[in-house]
Amino acid sequence: MSDKLTVSMTINGHTYTADCEPRLTLADFIRHGCGLTGTHLGCEQGVCGACTIIVDGRTVRACLVLAVQADGSTITTVEGLARGDELNPLQEAFWANHGLQCGFCTPGMLMSATEFLKANPEPTAEEVRECLSGNLCRCTGYDSIVKSVLDAAQKLRA
Amino acid sequence: MKPPPVKYARAGDVQEAIALLTEHGSDAKVLAGGQSLIPLMNFRLARPSILIDINRVRELDYVREDNGTLAIGAMTRQRDVETSSVAAASVPLLPEVLRHVGHITNRNRGTVGGSLAHADPAAELPALVTGLGGELVVQGPNGVRTIPAEDFFMSTFTTALEPDEVLIGVRLPRLPGGTGVAVEELARRHGDFAIVAAMAAVHLAPDRSVDLVRLAVSGVDSVPVRLHAAEDALTGGRPSAEAIEAAAATVADAIHPADDVHAPASYRRDMAQLLVKRVAKAALERSETKS
Ligand SMILES: Cc1cc2nc3c(=O)[nH]c(=O)nc-3n(C[C@H](O)[C@H](O)[C@H](O)COP(=O)(O)OP(=O)(O)OC[C@H]3O[C@@H](n4cnc5c(N)ncnc54)[C@H](O)[C@@H]3O)c2cc1C
Ligand code: FES
Ligand code: FES
Numbered sequence: 503m504s505d506k507l508t509v510s511m512t513i514n515g516h517t518y519t520a521d522c523e524p525r526l527t528l529a530d531f532i533r534h535g536c537g538l539t540g541t542h543l544g545c546e547q548g549v550c551g552a553c554t555i556i557v558d559g560r561t562v563r564a565c566l567v568l569a570v571q572a573d574g575s576t577i578t579t580v581e582g583l584a585r586g587d588e589l590n591p592l593q594e595a596f597w598a599n600h601g602l603q604c605g606f607c608t609p610g611m612l613m614s615a616t617e618f619l620k621a622n623p624e625p626t627a628e629e630v631r632e633c634l635s636g637n638l639c640r641c642t643g644y645d646s647i648v649k650s651v652l653d654a655a656q657k658l659r660a
Numbered sequence: 661m662k663p664p665p666v667k668y669a670r671a672g673d674v675q676e677a678i679a680l681l682t683e684h685g686s687d688a689k690v691l692a693g694g695q696s697l698i699p700l701m702n703f704r705l706a707r708p709s710i711l712i713d714i715n716r717v718r719e720l721d722y723v724r725e726d727n728g729t730l731a732i733g734a735m736t737r738q739r740d741v742e743t744s745s746v747a748a749a750s751v752p753l754l755p756e757v758l759r760h761v762g763h764i765t766n767r768n769r770g771t772v773g774g775s776l777a778h779a780d781p782a783a784e785l786p787a788l789v790t791g792l793g794g795e796l797v798v799q800g801p802n803g804v805r806t807i808p809a810e811d812f813f814m815s816t817f818t819t820a821l822e823p824d825e826v827l828i829g830v831r832l833p834r835l836p837g838g839t840g841v842a843v844e845e846l847a848r849r850h851g852d853f854a855i856v857a858a859m860a861a862v863h864l865a866p867d868r869s870v871d872l873v874r875l876a877v878s879g880v881d882s883v884p885v886r887l888h889a890a891e892d893a894l895t896g897g898r899p900s901a902e903a904i905e906a907a908a909a910t911v912a913d914a915i916h917p918a919d920d921v922h923a924p925a926s927y928r929r930d931m932a933q934l935l936v937k938r939v940a941k942a943a944l945e946r947s948e949t950k951s
Contacts, residue, residue: 562769568663568694
């Protein structure tokens with residue numbers, strides 16, 4: 503009924519090719535097909551933001567894109583942020599400011615903040631909150647996440 | 661949850677999308693930004709037999725001025741309209757309204773056409789297009805037809821689109837320079853669907869009398885509602901608190917809110933009235949400062 507289609511995409515600089523059922527979401531392709539389990543799945547309805555990744559330069563909910571739709575795309579997931587063992591400045595700021603507790607929301611927070619800081623290098627706390635309003639966190643109460651993003655912004659400007 | 665089994669076809673242009681819809685009948689669904697359709701499939705509330713992906717139909721991705729109207733292609737991402745200087749100059753209500761549609765990541769993917777074709781009665785874009793007297797342009801096997809917004813939205817999740825038709829774009833009349841605009845929304849959190857949303861555009865003549873009013877609300881009926889009586893109550897005279905009160909007094913008769921888990925109908929009615937007053941006042945103030 504639903505024949506498999508061959509898809510190929512570049513994720514964090516590596517090319518992945520596989521045959522997929524059309525109904526396979528990009529999130530499941532990345533997690534199960536590519537073994538990149540840093541992209542988390544919370545709600546599978548676009549609300550929680552845990553699955554946020556960057557596709558062709560923009561954040562998307564990986565739970566709301568089909569893998570077949572991403573054929574030919576260039577993707578960055580949370581695994582693509584660090585350089586080897588070296589955290590990038592945003593990750594470093596989350597670590598330094600207690601921007602995570604259990605870490606479930608963190609990959610999505612990092613990807614949303616990555617896109618956001620590129621367009622808004624000098625954000626206010628209010629703007630950071632609006633940007634992250636689409637990423638739910640059950641642990642931190644958000645204050646330390648906002649602090650982390652503001653700290654990263656400052657370091658990135660320096 | 662995961663989507664049920666489904667077939668997939670990618671349309672290269674509008675003609676191909678229509679041919680695929682014609683071939684597969686009413687079990688086929690157009691896939692635009694997927695921000696409503698994929699959640700419905702993940703919950704198994706929608707089970708199309710085949711998805712017709714129009715994401716690579718480049719001819720439907722545009723924002724342009726065209727003879728006094730702003731024309732937007734159905735596949736234009738909501739975020740691209742929100743950040744378009746052409747859209748902001750022509751219909752300044754658009755960026756204000758789009759900021760309330762989900763979150764940036766949803767708007768990066770969600771399309772103008774998808775929001776209009778989906779026709780959620782709480783959604784902001786259908787209310788904007790209805791309030792401004794916009795037109796929907798649809799194409800099917802028999803060609804192109806243009807439908808006024810008030811005829812396009814028929815009921816909850818129901819539009820005048822036939823199963824073999826594709827929504828190709830929307831046209832909005834340009835708002836004259838100096839028009840003041842305002843949006844107010846009651847929602848549980850930023851980015852949530854509105855419980856009630858209200859929006860206004862107001863323009864003043866050189867003698868400072870009100871010569872153009874557009875008012876719309878969402879979340880208070882099975883379709884978005886343009887508030888014609890309230891517009892009439894505000895048009896013609898000088899802006900005044902009395903005129904705003906008179907306009908707000910007409911709102912209750914124009915809407916048919918329902919009870920649901922978020923709010924009882926009576927509360928939605930009261931809030932619609934209150935938000936209409938607020939947006940009318942704010943839009944008037946902004947139009948005065950600009951003219
Ligand atoms: C977390 C979250 C929050 C949201 N909050 C809001 C909100 O506050 N306000 C709001 O208005 N929306 C909200 N949405 C919905 C969002 O705006 C969607 O983008 C929109 O409703 C559908 O657009 P889409 O392009 O994603 O369409 P899709 O999901 O791809 O399609 C929706 C429906 O329209 C049909 N369709 C799409 N395009 C066409 C076309 N060109 N011709 C014919 N049929 C077509 C599809 O077949 C489908 O039935 C939210 C979504 C999420 C996930
Ligand atoms: S899992 Fe994708 S947004 Fe929650
Ligand atoms: S750190 Fe646990 S959900 Fe955010």
